[in-house]
Amino acid sequence: MNPLAKRYLLAPGPTPVPPEALLAMAQPIIHHRSPQFKPILAKVEEDLKYVFQTKNDVLILASTGTGGMEGAVTNTLSPGDKAIVVRGGKFGERWAEICGAYGVESINIDIEWGRCVKPEQIAKTLEEHPEAKAVFIQAHETSTGVKFPLKEIGEIVKDKENTILVVDAISALGAMEIKTDEWHLDVVVAGSQKALMLPPGLAFVSLSEKAWRFVEKSSLPKYYFNFTKERKALAKNQTAFTAAVSLIIGLRETLKRIKEIGLENIIAYHQRLSKAVKTAIKAMGLRVFTKENPSEILTAVEAPEGIDAQEITKIMREEYGITIAGGQAQLKGKIFRISHMGYVDEHEMIMVIAALERTLIKLGYKLTPGVGVKAAQEVLLS
């Protein structure tokens, strides 16, 4: 690799951070209980509500997204509770693991990786298990690139007094349409290092009034992730424990940019990039791994017959300076994932397709250089 070559990050988190956020975080640090910090937290909170499309509080936790997921379980449920978990990938499995760690019995709806759950499956499982206190699901399963039909599932769960819908939107929020209030999503968890364009280290959680009623009754043990304490602190523009001040100051910048551009425009841009990449992949004779409901957040691609996907990501990184993601767990070596989420643009999509062409040719895959790029160009011209 040319020693002056730039590095490009096109993995589904962490994603690149815009310079104005990097520079804001490089300013001298301020105290988390100071009057200077409170208006920053208030502004961030206001803008988070916009991105979450909710009127409810959005809690801000100093952890990565998984901490928010754990809190979503421990703050709403009690020992011995049952919960329905949609397991369609690594992160669905994570919901079940957290439930298991805390003595919540998970009723798993197992979906073949790469396929989508049907709302009827949720309805049926809820009928069979009316005692289930929660339905845990992903907005977007990062390991497979599948979007789950939250709106339809929200319609099913909303009238069940005894059940809340809990959504891991860590890789989804800010990149695809998520209407928290309108779709009756009771708990939505997000993270800083995806479409919100920040370094890892912040989790966000919104809760509906219905979810807060579950919080009141919840008796699972918790301390660091205590939503009741966080809500009280937030009312005073604070966090319960020390706030990750520099990340929150960076967040003010990225949320400002998101609001100026408009969430709908950002989502449309992701869709455009996604279409360009997916069209290019097909033009190159490759297969998109995601069988149903592929997301606009990333493109998961099957490695061609006889080529290890890890070889592809390795050459992309070592020879071309481009970090894309491999497959996780059972998909390791079988797929690679190109992210088009957050602070990335159409030129980078052309670049990654071109580098992928060169990589595959090096690995012996039969391909006329340029066919992928041409297909992507055509989408970008349309």
Add this chain to the structure above:
Amino acid sequence: MNPLAKRYLLAPGPTPVPPEALLAMAQPIIHHRSPQFKPILAKVEEDLKYVFQTKNDVLILASTGTGGMEGAVTNTLSPGDKAIVVRGGKFGERWAEICGAYGVESINIDIEWGRCVKPEQIAKTLEEHPEAKAVFIQAHETSTGVKFPLKEIGEIVKDKENTILVVDAISALGAMEIKTDEWHLDVVVAGSQKALMLPPGLAFVSLSEKAWRFVEKSSLPKYYFNFTKERKALAKNQTAFTAAVSLIIGLRETLKRIKEIGLENIIAYHQRLSKAVKTAIKAMGLRVFTKENPSEILTAVEAPEGIDAQEITKIMREEYGITIAGGQAQLKGKIFRISHMGYVDEHEMIMVIAALERTLIKLGYKLTPGVGVKAAQEVLLS
């Protein structure tokens, strides 16, 4: 306040971050599973062992210190266990609260705030409660400015096969002497935003081989803070969940500086600053709040008769741009705290004393301007 006035942060966390760390964190973000990140984590780990003075692994968690404290409880104990907690301030209370949240019965040794626990009290309580699985204590109780006698307590606990010593060193590590291995400190918890000179968002935990045996038997619920998983990940220069990459990159810079200067020199410098401030405080006719074992980390000062400490911190901040800390919980309005930990120097100590003189005079306290500064100068000259 002069609109061009600089702001100074002299509170016991978060503390100022050196420019080389701020700039390192402002660099484009890299992926937490990439080959570029692994040597950074390995280097940070090596230097953390130096600061912890341990040969054992130091786990790196994406949370603030309290998350590390929670993990220290949930990873070593089981439901119904008993533990001895030294409660000599707000953070001692936090240990008891975490135990309570997780169903661990705390046997509290209550110490008057501002005073120090005697090693004999620990020995006696352990004799009365040989079933206690852990002794929870602070290295430095940030709310009162008291240092606890860890070395002596380590001698007492080390031979109890059934009991570990768990130390909250969040505000202490890197600022005062803590010899993790030599003093038989089984679990030591630290945080990024104190003497390690970084923004909040990282917790660190070291565990002795004895503590790891407790981890094996522990059955309290945990998921995000899972020390076994973290240890396994660390062996591959990774973290179990997404690493807070930018903070860890900043940490590489601050640890490098700490190592270059030498821990013993840094501790001596803290002691020098502490002596200058404490001497100045007394010369001004004020009383140091800390009755026993005052630390070199901060100086806790009683507000003079008839003056609310919150008025003092307010004028210091609003008129002079200097953030010092007030009292916490029962000490609110009664004391204020000047930190001399981390990235601060002797000139700032002179400045804070001078501004404190002007503040107190404004509030009607009888004082000849300069007496505090003169006393501090004399210490700095000696």
